[in-house]
Amino acid sequence: MHGISFDVAHMLAGSLVLVxxxxxxxxxxxxxxxxxxxxxxxxxxxxAWQAYVQQAPHLYVTAAIALLFxxxxxxxxxxxxxxxxxIHREIxxxxxxxxxxxxxxxxxxxAMVVMLRVTMEADPLxxxxxxxxxxxxxxxxxxxxxxxxxxxxxxxxxxxENGLVLAATGAKGMPLVVEISIAFSVLIAFIxxxxxxxxxxxxxxxxxxxxxxxxxxxxx
Numbered sequence: 722m723h724g725i726s727f728d729v730a731h732m733l734a735g736s737l738v739l740v741x742x743x744x745x746x747x748x749x750x751x752x753x754x755x756x757x758x759x760x761x762x763x764x765x766x767x768x769a770w771q772a773y774v775q776q777a778p779h780l781y782v783t784a785a786i787a788l789l790f791x792x793x794x795x796x797x798x799x800x801x802x803x804x805x806x807x808i809h810r811e812i813x814x815x816x817x818x819x820x821x822x823x824x825x826x827x828x829x830x831x832a833m834v835v836m837l838r839v840t841m842e843a844d845p846l847x848x849x850x851x852x853x854x855x856x857x858x859x860x861x862x863x864x865x866x867x868x869x870x871x872x873x874x875x876x877x878x879x880x881x882e883n884g885l886v887l888a889a890t891g892a893k894g895m896p897l898v899v900e901i902s903i904a905f906s907v908l909i910a911f912i913x914x915x916x917x918x919x920x921x922x923x924x925x926x927x928x929x930x931x932x933x934x935x936x937x938x939x940x941x
Contacts, residue, residue, distance in 0.1 A: 726774045730891075733767035734853035737887060738829060741860040741880060745825050748812050750803055750872060754796045757876050761791030764883045771850075771890045780890055787886065795879065803872065815867045824867075828859040850891030857884030 740760045747753040765788040772780030814821065832855040840848035861881030865874045 729770055734850050737763045738853055738856045741857050745821055745864055746818055753876055754799050758792050758796040761787055768890045812870050812873045821867050825860050825863055829856040832856040832859055847891050851888055854884045854888035
């Protein structure tokens with residue numbers, strides 16, 4: 722049973738890394754939001770499996786939160802924000818898809834090397850899940866850096882947070898109160914970001930970060 726548990730946990734964690742690459746590849750906002758919903762769904766499945774393997778019922782609550790808020794509510798609300806703001810559907814990038822994917826592969830390799838070396842004494846299931854989680858975090862950071870559109874950066878931030886949740890559950894879980902506080906913190910941050918985007922659109926008629934820099938006088 723341990724072998725099956727090990728394989729399924731790694732398949733789900735590896736799938737989360739793969740979906741992170743799919744997010745990095747997307748150049749249209751609607752497709753990006755759909756892929757993020759898939760990202761959150763895979764996270765929910767991974768956390769639910771960890772709850773089963775670790776016999777930790779409180780992790781089922783975390784899985785339910787990820788499924789309800791991250792895979793359903795947040796993507797739907799972001800879709801509505803895009804329609805309401807009239808944001809361009811194409812995502813402007815700092816670098817092209819090819820270089821971004823190469824950078825992503827390099828970051829994943831770095832995460833694997835670093836995490837597997839510093840967790841040699843840990844449980845094999847936990848240490849490799851932590852390596853996958855660090856990969857998801859780094860890919861989320863890369864997406865934030867390589868996107869000029871504010872909505873794309875918001876999705877990158879939420880993907881990064883998914884990696885943190887995966888890391889916490891892989892390391893034998895977090896106390897339920899911590900998980901709930903993180904969920905509410907992310908929800909509140911999302912609401913604030915939504916209001917912020919409305920204000921930007923109302924004031925400057927754009928959410929493109931390069932255009933906003935020109936308004937600030939940082940670029941000609």
